[in-house]
Amino acid sequence: MTTETTETTKVAQRRVPLSRERVLHTAIQLADQGGIESLSMRKLGQELGVEAMAMYYHFANKDDIIDGIVDLVFSEIDLPAAGADWRAAMRQRAISVRDALLRHRWAIGLMESRRNPGPANLRHHDAVIGSLRAGGFDIAMAAHAYSLLDSYIYGFALTTMNLPFDTSEEVAEVAQGMLGPFPMNEYPHLVEMLTDHVMTPGYDFGDEFEYGLDVILDGLERARGRTAIRRSGTHRAR
Amino acid sequence: MTTETTETTKVAQRRVPLSRERVLHTAIQLADQGGIESLSMRKLGQELGVEAMAMYYHFANKDDIIDGIVDLVFSEIDLPAAGADWRAAMRQRAISVRDALLRHRWAIGLMESRRNPGPANLRHHDAVIGSLRAGGFDIAMAAHAYSLLDSYIYGFALTTMNLPFDTSEEVAEVAQGMLGPFPMNEYPHLVEMLTDHVMTPGYDFGDEFEYGLDVILDGLERARGRTAIRRSGTHRAR
């Protein structure tokens, strides 16, 4: 596969030794193509030309590996630019998170709940909070904004995650299949939305993301304005 | 444990026969107290006084059971009242979903991605869409609103799910533990938010939920208004 220049003469020769990095990269690769449940120690070892137990020299346990690949995903997310307008920065960052989650769907339930956050994770959080604070949000307001934005981003990813269709043509048959065993007129509004909207050509559920994102950013902008005014008598924000 | 009145004389006597309902209820109970990963066929059977394979007479496979308990959770959610103001209905429904997810944390990753939605699931979706439509949302706008609200609700539950603390006193030590291995001044904004806000007495992360919810409802109300005005020349909404 890779360049094996170090090979000299001996039989099987020393193979490339393991390393945290090498393990984590093929772990991500494995999870990307088969989902997180297809990432087993034995398959991972097999992919690396090594027995399953070999990884336990470099990692405490499987969770240690999961922590590692999650932080690698965090490192793929663009940090909000330091001097940028908070709104543009938050918008771009949200889209960057979503893109990363689209590349690594398996990460969706894992990113938010690590007990051992890695450095990329912490750096990400710090940069987002910093961007909000620089944009005039006080601490409480920044916490509100962060909670709201992250809930939406991860929630959208979660609800989108394994929609059983990718192309908009598939939507129709899937929707049929889901409603199949039930009488047609029992769920009129749901049927209407599916037939008159979702199954419409050109519909892409992914487009909903930016719509909702802008609604939230509008709301945050107005809330920030209210805070700033309320505070303007005591001290300027930042 | 329970009343065993049907016992008459014989040795072990015919036990209460299994049934979908009985299996699903103890399955929920098991998942509630030990998380979804502690719901195994053998433990479930043991709890029911039965071998693991006995359940396969009543269910196709484990996923069939998961489908069942997820729909039971849906049935616990209050449907939006038919004639109510859309905003009040959506607010109350969001809180009801969140409460159900707090009672059944294991359900969070499962509710949104069922390939075989049960009747309670479909009824829920239908009622929510119906409430929005009755409130003057056109189909596209109702879809936007639904996507936004559900993403937020499930996302908030997801990010809250396994915060490693319940009481606000625990927050401090956990935060310390997370930042422990890192230099203090590397993440100034994050540290500031933790020390000056999160670790403040009386702080409850759960309170963020309704704040963000109201920001979203405000945004939806304004967006709905814009649509209604744009449409007022052609036909009245609904």
Place this chain on the structure above:
DNA sequence: GTCCGGAACTGTACAGTGTAAAGTCGCGGT
């Protein structure tokens, strides 16, 4: 050259998982 120590990995084992396939038991109907 011989020996040692430890790094890096392998082998074996165990308790756990979902479930396919076949076997068993007892009751209701004829």
Place this chain on the structure above:
DNA sequence: ACCGCGACTTTACACTGTACAGTTCCGGAC
């Protein structure tokens, strides 16, 4: 008395994470 069948059990298989002990190999000390 017997059959059929519903309801459940037994056994088995392939898979999981990982504890623990054993092996192999390399660099340095003497």
